[in-house]
Amino acid sequence: MVAGGADTQLGLLGAGVRAGEFTLPAGTFWQNTVLMVKPLIDPAVRPRTLCHVTPGEWMVEGIRFFCGLAMRWYRDAFCDSEATVVRSRGVDPYVVTEEGAALIPPGSNGVYAVLSNLMNARRWTHASPSFLQFDLGNPAGSGRSTCIGAVEEAAAYVVRGHFDIICGLTAWRRDRGKERKADSDTVIDAERFSLDVPARSKPYDLKGSGALDWAMQSRLARIFRPPANRTVMVAIDHGYFQGPTNGLERVDLSIVPLLKYADALTATRGIVRTTIPAASRTPVVLRASGGPGILRELSDEQIAVSLEDTARINASAAVQVFIDGEFESRSVHNMTPLVDQSQRYGIPVQYLRERQ
Numbered sequence: 001m002v003a004g005g006a007d008t009q010l011g012l013l014g015a016g017v018r019a020g021e022f023t024l025p026a027g028t029f030w031q032n033t034v035l036m037v038k039p040l041i042d043p044a045v046r047p048r049t050l051c052h053v054t055p056g057e058w059m060v061e062g063i064r065f066f067c068g069l070a071m072r073w074y075r076d077a078f079c080d081s082e083a084t085v086v087r088s089r090g091v092d093p094y095v096v097t098e099e100g101a102a103l104i105p106p107g108s109n110g111v112y113a114v115l116s117n118l119m120n121a122r123r124w125t126h127a128s129p130s131f132l133q134f135d136l137g138n139p140a141g142s143g144r145s146t147c148i149g150a151v152e153e154a155a156a157y158v159v160r161g162h163f164d165i166i167c168g169l170t171a172w173r174r175d176r177g178k179e180r181k182a183d184s185d186t187v188i189d190a191e192r193f194s195l196d197v198p199a200r201s202k203p204y205d206l207k208g209s210g211a212l213d214w215a216m217q218s219r220l221a222r223i224f225r226p227p228a229n230r231t232v233m234v235a236i237d238h239g240y241f242q243g244p245t246n247g248l249e250r251v252d253l254s255i256v257p258l259l260k261y262a263d264a265l266t267a268t269r270g271i272v273r274t275t276i277p278a279a280s281r282t283p284v285v286l287r288a289s290g291g292p293g294i295l296r297e298l299s300d301e302q303i304a305v306s307l308e309d310t311a312r313i314n315a316s317a318a319v320q321v322f323i324d325g326e327f328e329s330r331s332v333h334n335m336t337p338l339v340d341q342s343q344r345y346g347i348p349v350q351y352l353r354e355r356q
Contacts, residue, residue: 033054046120112150112154115129118165219317242293245292288338289331
């Protein structure tokens with residue numbers, strides 16, 4: 001049988017570790033782990049929670065960097081004399097370094113090995129690896145065996161810190177003959193995740209929008225009302241070439257009262273900023289092009305509004321017109337930068353086909 005997975009999870013599988021057992025796989029790094037039948041997530045995001053290789057199990061893990069790596073570095077860099085003893089005795093090099101460290105009192109004569117902090121999966125920073133507090137007046141008390149002891153003690157301190165955190169997340173304590181979960185106010189209960197219910201992510205089902213970014217789908221859904229995906233749009237964006245229009249001289253009196261009956265409003269940015277109430281819930285489609293007055297060729301237009309200003313107004317889309325007009329090529333060329341900008345801001349660009 002062949003099993004695949006991450007290094008720590010496979011180590012726990014090979015060691016036969018069961019759920020609820022605190023385990024310390026040790027190597028280059030030391031992983032402080034406990035397996036759970038339900039995922040527990042630390043609200044402070046110190047240890048991390050990962051899936052285990054066994055279905056239905058989860059691993060809470062606090063990593064201690066540099067433990068084994070620091071031991072190997074120190075052995076290869078400074079323990080030549082120990083290597084000679086190893087060859088004569090036929091034992092592992094760490095056996096000899098451990099024997100020397102065992103003679104050093106707890107606290108390693110005040111020497112500290114700075115290697116790794118407690119895990120903080122949200123933002124994890126470490127000091128540069130180093131040793132502190134050598135006693136230059138006591139070479140014997142600050143020698144190689146002392147440094148090996150300091151490395152091992154530094155690892156033990158972090159293991160204890162991770163052990164306390166994991167116990168706070170997972171341990172059960174007895175209180176007057178009854179069991180209760182420790183620190184339940186800091187634990188996110190796995191039952192809240194509804195693991196038996198597949199996660200849903202439903203795209204907006206307007207034809208052609210399935211591959212669009214979330215923001216574009218959201219803005220289109222404001223204009224084309226689900227589930228019918230149809231819209232009643234009030235369009236008053238012609239004033240820039242028509243001039244004052246009979247019946248529309250006072251947009252605040254003739255159009256604003258109608259907004260509550262409309263799915264969307266198409267207007268120029270001047271009308272939006274000066275007349276449309278900011279509290280209106282009707283989405284705005286902003287006129288993005290501009291050109292000559294009504295007595296000249298209307299398709300001779302240029303881009304008149306940037307997508308940046310469209311976003312500033314909080315419009316749901318920008319509209320550009322005059323395909324099949326005399327200046328159709330210019331209209332298509334105008335469309336290109338708007339579409340490029342639309343990807344940056346998540347604002348749809350709508351084109352209206354107007355024949356001359």
